[in-house]
Amino acid sequence: MATKHSRSAARLMMAPAVILLLGWMLVPLIMTLMFSFKKYLPLRGGDLGWVGFENYVRFVSSSAFWPSVGATLTIVGGVLLITIFFGVLLAILLNQPMWGQGVVRILVIAPFFVMPTVSALVWKNMFMDPVNGLFAHLWRFFGAEPISWLSQASLPSIVMIVSWQWLPFATLILLTAIQSLDGEQLEAAEMDGAPPLKRFGYITLPHLSRAITIVLLIQTIFLLAIFAEIFVTTGGAFGTRTLTYLIFQRVLESQNVGLGSAGGVYAIILANIVAIFLMRIVGKNLDA
Amino acid sequence: MGQIKLNQVTKSFGDVQVIPPLDLTIEDGEFTVFVGPSGCGKSTLLRLIAGLEDITSGHIEIDGADATYVPPAKRGLAMVFQSYALYPHMSVRKNIAFPMKMAGIDEAEQNRRIEGAAKALNLTDYLDRKPGQLSGGQRQRVAIGRSIVREPAAFLFDEPLSNLDAALRVGMRLEISELHERLKTTMIYVTHDQVEAMTMADKIVVLRAGFIEQVGSPLELYHKPRNEFVAGFIGSPKMNLIKGAEAEKHDAATIGIRPEHTAVSKTEGMWKGVVGVAEHLGSDTFIHVHDTGLADMVTVRITGDIQAKHGDTIYLTPQLDQLHKFDAQGLRVD
Numbered sequence: 001m002a003t004k005h006s007r008s009a010a011r012l013m014m015a016p017a018v019i020l021l022l023g024w025m026l027v028p029l030i031m032t033l034m035f036s037f038k039k040y041l042p043l044r045g046g047d048l049g050w051v052g053f054e055n056y057v058r059f060v061s062s063s064a065f066w067p068s069v070g071a072t073l074t075i076v077g078g079v080l081l082i083t084i085f086f087g088v089l090l091a092i093l094l095n096q097p098m099w100g101q102g103v104v105r106i107l108v109i110a111p112f113f114v115m116p117t118v119s120a121l122v123w124k125n126m127f128m129d130p131v132n133g134l135f136a137h138l139w140r141f142f143g144a145e146p147i148s149w150l151s152q153a154s155l156p157s158i159v160m161i162v163s164w165q166w167l168p169f170a171t172l173i174l175l176t177a178i179q180s181l182d183g184e185q186l187e188a189a190e191m192d193g194a195p196p197l198k199r200f201g202y203i204t205l206p207h208l209s210r211a212i213t214i215v216l217l218i219q220t221i222f223l224l225a226i227f228a229e230i231f232v233t234t235g236g237a238f239g240t241r242t243l244t245y246l247i248f249q250r251v252l253e254s255q256n257v258g259l260g261s262a263g264g265v266y267a268i269i270l271a272n273i274v275a276i277f278l279m280r281i282v283g284k285n286l287d288a
Numbered sequence: 289m290g291q292i293k294l295n296q297v298t299k300s301f302g303d304v305q306v307i308p309p310l311d312l313t314i315e316d317g318e319f320t321v322f323v324g325p326s327g328c329g330k331s332t333l334l335r336l337i338a339g340l341e342d343i344t345s346g347h348i349e350i351d352g353a354d355a356t357y358v359p360p361a362k363r364g365l366a367m368v369f370q371s372y373a374l375y376p377h378m379s380v381r382k383n384i385a386f387p388m389k390m391a392g393i394d395e396a397e398q399n400r401r402i403e404g405a406a407k408a409l410n411l412t413d414y415l416d417r418k419p420g421q422l423s424g425g426q427r428q429r430v431a432i433g434r435s436i437v438r439e440p441a442a443f444l445f446d447e448p449l450s451n452l453d454a455a456l457r458v459g460m461r462l463e464i465s466e467l468h469e470r471l472k473t474t475m476i477y478v479t480h481d482q483v484e485a486m487t488m489a490d491k492i493v494v495l496r497a498g499f500i501e502q503v504g505s506p507l508e509l510y511h512k513p514r515n516e517f518v519a520g521f522i523g524s525p526k527m528n529l530i531k532g533a534e535a536e537k538h539d540a541a542t543i544g545i546r547p548e549h550t551a552v553s554k555t556e557g558m559w560k561g562v563v564g565v566a567e568h569l570g571s572d573t574f575i576h577v578h579d580t581g582l583a584d585m586v587t588v589r590i591t592g593d594i595q596a597k598h599g600d601t602i603y604l605t606p607q608l609d610q611l612h613k614f615d616a617q618g619l620r621v622d
Binding site: 182184185187188189190191192193194195198202203206207209 | 338340359360361365366367369370371373374375376377386387390391434438
């Protein structure tokens with residue numbers, strides 16, 4: 001593909017895909033940007049003209065903004081911590097030869113196949129219901145007062161639900177990484193006098209660092225946008241209103257498209273800040 | 289110090305016994321080579337000595353103390369793996385320092401030993417590189433360096449040269465032999481290559497299917513193979529083993545004659561045959577002779593060159609004093 005002719009032919013043939021992809025991304029992005037500079041209230045007069053940066057100022061100065069950023073980061077951070085910690089543990093466990101390994105592996109991966117709405121409803125009604133939930137029964141069995149999870153410990157509850165969904169993903173990626181670890185390296189470390197914990201720290205964990213980086217980046221991107229779990233459990237109440245949820249409320253509940261679009265632009269900026277931040281910390285693991 | 293004694297050691301994986309009861313003593317300072325075809329249990333035996341596999345029954349003694357249930361790190365042995373097993377995320381220096389760090393040796397002493405090992409192994413310029421940036425031979429030397437600094441009672445080598453190209457292999461073979469001369473430490477070396485075994489060993493242990501076929505010095509094995517298997521395995525090109533009428537003339541079930549103990553003539557001799565392939569190496573010529581009526585193919589080795597082409601008729605005369613005789617069980621008859 002070195003000649004000038006073949007290069008231009010290649011460009012021509014790639015063009016439809018590139019144009020489609022660009023349009024797919026750029027049109028919504030530009031419309032969001034456009035609406036964010038307009039006062040646009042579909043049920044109260046429709047398009048009321050350009051307003052400059054008013055929507056941006058109002059979105060940030062709203063008392064709900066900073067708590068929503070906080071809630072978003074808490075959920076993302078909490079889920080990342082839990083999934084990576086237990087993901088590494090589960091990966092090590094599943095890598096051990098044991099009876100029924102195939103079945104156990106499938107069971108571990110199963111939560112990933114459950115739709116977010118369904119899993120959140122299952123958790124809400126079967127586990128966390130303060131009257132009939134399994135947790136409530138468990139608490140009463142030990143003579144304790146049942147917790148109404150989603151109102152008293154709303155953020156931890158949501159972190160728990162989302163972690164349950166994402167743990168399989170982390171486990172799967174980390175398991176494949178751990179399987180590629182050269183057994184002779186571990187044996188060499190054993191001969192060199194490293195006890196199991198040090199073998200983990202000096203050999204296994206460095207080997208997993210790249211996989212952990214990938215889990216971290218991919219999960220962050222998806223977790224910043226979680227919505228269904230909050231929608232069907234708390235509906236954004238009890239401090240679980242994330243940035244995504246706040247935007248949803250501004251657009252659909254307050255019917256203010258302009259304000260919501262400004263929020264959407266903030267969300268893009270936040271996601272990019274987090275991504276750059278993460279790339280800086282862990283991106284170097286992806287080289288070499 | 290590094291005397292290793294195996295006493296009635298066995299190893300089974302499930303129902304399969306890969307090492308039947310086995311006794312072996314490796315003396316202090318000896319260079320012992322375990323050699324055998326692949327799957328003969330030589331690597332398993334090494335791993336049993338290292339402690340990486342648990343033995344099923346029997347005892348292992350290191351320096352007179354029972355080490356059967358001692359964990360690998362406490363046995364005072366160092367191992368060099370086939371894949372080198374360097375830690376990829378650590379620099380050469382940290383790789384070599386790792387066993388000392390685990391043993392809690394102070395930093396100054398660590399550095400002294402690293403410098404010493406690096407100098408001995410020509411690694412001084414590479415100490416700050418990662419294993420990924422080194423060539424195969426250099427990686428091999430790092431792996432050896434990592435085992436030297438522990439000052440072990442014995443070194444265990446698990447086919448360390450099989451990942452290197454031929455030229456490098458010869459070079460590393462010499463380096464390991466020289467290392468043994470310098471350190472005078474016990475070394476156990478596993479290989480499937482009988483040339484490595486012959487050139488490096490003080491003592492060769494020939495294994496087949498977990499059984500020790502013969503133990504002895506390289507020349508003992510060459511001159512007095514205990515059975516047909518050892519006779520065929522040691523020496524290159526292989527010994528010619530001849531059965532049938534020709535063997536019966538010498539009161540044996542099988543007779544063996546090494547390629548280098550056969551004279552060749554174009555006019556007269558004991559056995560007549562047709563030249564198949566002649567391999568001219570310059571210093572030697574290997575001639576593969578067919579249609580002798582003795583065996584499928586008889587190989588002869590002569591010093592220097594001879595004009596022998598495919599299809600030529602040729603006469604072979606074995607040196608009768610170099611004839612090996614084996615009985616129906618394959619055991620040597622003197």
